[in-house]
Amino acid sequence: MTKIIDLSVKEKIYKSKKVQISILNDFRLEVATGEKIAIVGESGAGKSSLLNIIGLLDRNYFGEYTLFGSPTDQLHTNQLAQWRNQRIGFVLQESALINSLTIEDNIKLPFLYASPDKKGVGEIEDFDTVVSAIEIRHILKKKPLECSGGEKARAVFARGIIMKPQLILADEPTASLDVENRERIVTLLFNMNKEFNTTIITVTHDLEIANRHDRVIHLERSK
Numbered sequence: 001m002t003k004i005i006d007l008s009v010k011e012k013i014y015k016s017k018k019v020q021i022s023i024l025n026d027f028r029l030e031v032a033t034g035e036k037i038a039i040v041g042e043s044g045a046g047k048s049s050l051l052n053i054i055g056l057l058d059r060n061y062f063g064e065y066t067l068f069g070s071p072t073d074q075l076h077t078n079q080l081a082q083w084r085n086q087r088i089g090f091v092l093q094e095s096a097l098i099n100s101l102t103i104e105d106n107i108k109l110p111f112l113y114a115s116p117d118k119k120g121v122g123e124i125e126d127f128d129t130v131v132s133a134i135e136i137r138h139i140l141k142k143k144p145l146e147c148s149g150g151e152k153a154r155a156v157f158a159r160g161i162i163m164k165p166q167l168i169l170a171d172e173p174t175a176s177l178d179v180e181n182r183e184r185i186v187t188l189l190f191n192m193n194k195e196f197n198t199t200i201i202t203v204t205h206d207l208e209i210a211n212r213h214d215r216v217i218h219l220e221r222s223k
């Protein structure tokens with residue numbers, strides 16, 4: 001088994017003027033390359049915080065983390081940026097679309113930031129495949145403010161996976177979707193997993209979806 005994630009968090013502390021909370025106490029996570037993991041747990045348990053740590057968006061915690069075989073505390077800024085853009089696909093609750101751009105340009109944004117050797121590689125094919133699979137062709141020329149919540153959620157999802165990342169982090173990717181679109185997203189995710197051995201970590205409150213992953217991790221709220 002090749003490990004893609006080896007994370008050991010002693011604790012993550014959020015401090016504000018009056019309160020301090022400590023979450024993810026002695027939390028350990030090992031994930032094999034190509035695994036599909038669901039993370040469930042009550043509100044406030046730390047699911048989104050955990051995804052932020054896994055995705056290298058938050059490095060302010062006590063613990064140790066090896067990702068793609070490299071200790072993350074030794075990563076340089078440009079390497080971090082490259083991993084976040086190309087190796088990790090984010091479908092996060094706060095991944096806002098840029099309102100001044102069309103849905104098509106929003107989805108293609110990761111190509112703009114790609115390193116020179118990756119620029120244009122598979123761009124047209126990948127874009128077409130994703131757009132067809134989640135049926136968003138009709139909104140490509142629209143701006144985000146002209147789209148419904150569910151359409152925006154699908155666009156955020158498309159942007160997160162367009163670079164065919166090795167690791168996809170999805171925070172409630174199906175929360176605002178009807179059954180049909182929910183199924184399209186899950187099918188696309190799982191097909192990517194099958195075809196490219198993409199590792200998938202999904203935070204969800206939907207136990208039916210959670211149980212379709214290889215492993216379900218229950219996060220407990222800290223006492």
Ligand SMILES: Nc1ncnc2c1ncn2[C@@H]1O[C@H](COP(=O)(O)OP(=O)(O)OP(=O)(O)O)[C@@H](O)[C@H]1O
Binds near residue numbers: 014015016043045049
């Ligand atoms: N930036 C922040 N500053 C202070 N506290 C925070 C911050 N972000 C999260 N928290 C707190 O940390 C705890 C975990 O939050 P988190 O969003 O990770 O939980 P969650 O399990 O994803 O919840 P939900 O299911 O409601 O999205 C909560 O008590 C939350 O209030």
